[in-house]
Amino acid sequence: MAEKNIPMREALRQALREEMLRDDRVYVMGEEVGQWQGTHRVTQGLLEEFGAKRVIDTPISEMVIGGAAVGAAMAGLRPVAEFMTINFAFLALDAMINHAAKIHYMFNGQFKVPLVFRAASGWGNQATATHSHTPEPIFAHFPGMYVACPATPRDAKGMLKASIRDENPVLFTESIALYSKPGPVPDSDEFVLPIGKSEIKREGKHVTLVTYARGVEWSLAAAQELSKQGVECEVIDMRWLRPLDMEAVFESFKKTNRCVVVEESLPLYSFGSEIAAQIQDQMFDYMDAPVKRVSAMDVPLPYAHDIELMALPNTQKVIDAVREVI
Amino acid sequence: MAEISKNTLLDWYRQMVLIRQFETRCDELYRDKKITGVYLHLYSGHEATGIGALAAIEKRDHVITAYRDHGLALIRGVDAKPLMAEMMGKRTGVSGGKGGSMHLASRKHNFWGGYAIVGGHLPLAAGIAQACRYNNTDEVVICFIGDGATNNGYFHESLNFSQIYKLPVIWIIENNLVGMGTRIEDASGQPILHRRADAYGIKDLERVDGQNVVEVYNRVKEGVEYARREGPVLIESMTYRYKGHGVSDRSYDKRLADELKDWVENKEPITILANLLKTEHGVDDHQLEAIVDQQLKIVEESVEYALNSPDPDADDLVRNVYVE
Ligand SMILES: Cc1ncc(C[n+]2csc(CCOP(=O)(O)OP(=O)(O)O)c2C)c(N)n1
Secondary structure, three states, X not given: OOEEEEEHHHHHHHHHHHHHHHOOOEEEEEOOOOOOOOOOOOOOOHHHHHOOOOEEEOOOOHHHHHHHHHHHHXXXXXXXXXXXXXXXXXXXXXXXXXXXXXXXXXXXXXXXXXXXXXXXXXXXXXXXXXXXOOOHHHHHOXXXXXXXXXXXHHHHHHHHHHHHHOOOOEEEEEEHHHOOOEEEEEOOOXXXXXXXXXXXXXXXXXXXXXXOOHHHHHHHHHHHHHHHOOOOEEEEEOOEEEOOOHHHHHHHHHHHOXXXXXXXXXXXXXXXXXXXXXXXXXXXXXXXXXXXXXXXXXXXXXXXXXXXXXXXXXXXXXXXXHHHHX | OOOOOHHHHHHHHHHHHHHHHHHHHHHHHHHOOXXXXXXXXXXXXXXXXXXXXXXXXXXXXXXXEEOOXXXXXXXXXXXXXXXXXXXXXXXXXXXXXXXXXXXXXXHHHOEEEEEOOOOOXXXXXXXXXXXXXXXXXXXXXXXXXXXHHHHXXXXXXXXXXXXXXXXXXXXXXXXXXXXXOOEHHHHOOOOOHHHHHHHXXXXXXXXXXXXXXXXXXXXXXXXXXXXXXXXXXXXXXXXXXXXXXXXXXXXXXXXXXXXXXXXXHHOOHHHHHHHHHHHHHOOOHHHHHHXXXXXXXXXXXXXXXXXXXXXXXXXXXXXXXXXX
């Protein structure tokens, strides 16, 4: 497949555009997605191309953005509803958790809810305590909704297209810090990645680094550094928090017998907790060291930049954690 | 309506100039990367609404707002120094450098803070008012609301709640015609926002010219008297943001060129007040310039103070997560 080097926001835009061209039930709605051209410029140009019927600027009303997407999806449309940032998705939690994720089950399969909630996520920009959440694992807590967290422009495109085509509700989060980072993206409208499939982003035999989204960048940088010292890390990008591809983790762990989990979110009741728990449960006989976790610190996020960065995971913290298990 | 004294008007002029200078300086400091981050929402253009409204309450009363909060903090009497220090994320800032531009608060000024989740502070206002009634005081709460915030569920629930329990809240919509980029007529089924009062049975004090500080004062005064005795009121103050939504909104001056020009040339709150002082009270340009110079000095001192203040440290990062 021919590839082009483009930033993640453009890869996402391609995915939206291609799916809108492919299926006229697909439409976009959210705050400032149209005339403003998208807060993060993902939806840039879509209003001009598809018109106001399919690119809908909404009021600042997360509750109804979330809930109307559920209703429209039940009624046969394929909404892609955008929350300007995931912090504001908290206002729509009820629609997302009680309805999007439950309706198919609760009515015994009578209704499908094929929607995508897109939300920008992450911190490191002094956005402060209310605007700096990375709560992906919270959403992944609930059965009934998939959670997608791409780390590269290529994955972003293939995963968003898969999410739009799937019959289930998907929360699709996009790391703000990754929007402008370029990477090779297949130049084809049939490039779709499977739901729930992880990818080994780097092979190695000494330690398995399990991660997703921004954590992939920190993990790859750490792996590169450690490799110079003879430590080979295998970096698994989970890509989806639900479905969670534990088989891939177990396969790798059988080879490395060591694991460090790397995530941007908070440490308690977390992605790291889940991976570590499943490894000790299923892989006990293969364990040569405790599973270590690298995450954000267990604090709200302050405005002042230096202390904000102190609380954020980074490459060095990953390197330090790997050193503890080898 | 009570006659407003020359001294009061001069003080309002002083406050207006202080806010405008403070905001202009924040804008420059952001461009010079002395203030960093992604959020900085300036109050330039809104001054008359804030000043007129807060002149109508007492120190014992309460104020709460959204993230466009610098001006209101200054009007409430918070010193410019710790405010500017907060903009720079310094330990000497009103919120210790942890809140930033959007989260200024000063407990001792009954300034209950700026809040960055649209609509999120409305139920807080209702709760503060509930405490006022609970404690048998006659204190009132002024809650500022963006026009865009009137369309989320918080608005509906809070206004309804306030009327049921006759809570002493003066709900003031600062209608600057746009949310971030979406215009009020594209976002509101009923774009004449004060009419929503009817839906909740709340006393409707209608629209006021938010660029005319005297008119704002008189209307809010009426609202405060009502709220102390009876219950909530809703006021819609028509105003305009001169610097776009926030610092990340870089195209507002092109996008809104004609409208902006009209509001700056014909509805500039500082000019309106200056004209009143000159024509009715014999104040001359010289006097007004002296006020401007004083305020410039105050702002410059606040910048010096902030620049020379220490940053928060690792202990500050983990302090105040819980009450200890
Ligand atoms: C719940 C929520 N949704 C979206 C946002 C992003 N946002 C911040 S300010 C804003 C516009 C608010 O407009 P308005 O209430 O009119 O206030 P103004 O900025 O005009 O003072 C938006 C959409 C947010 N902070 N919170």
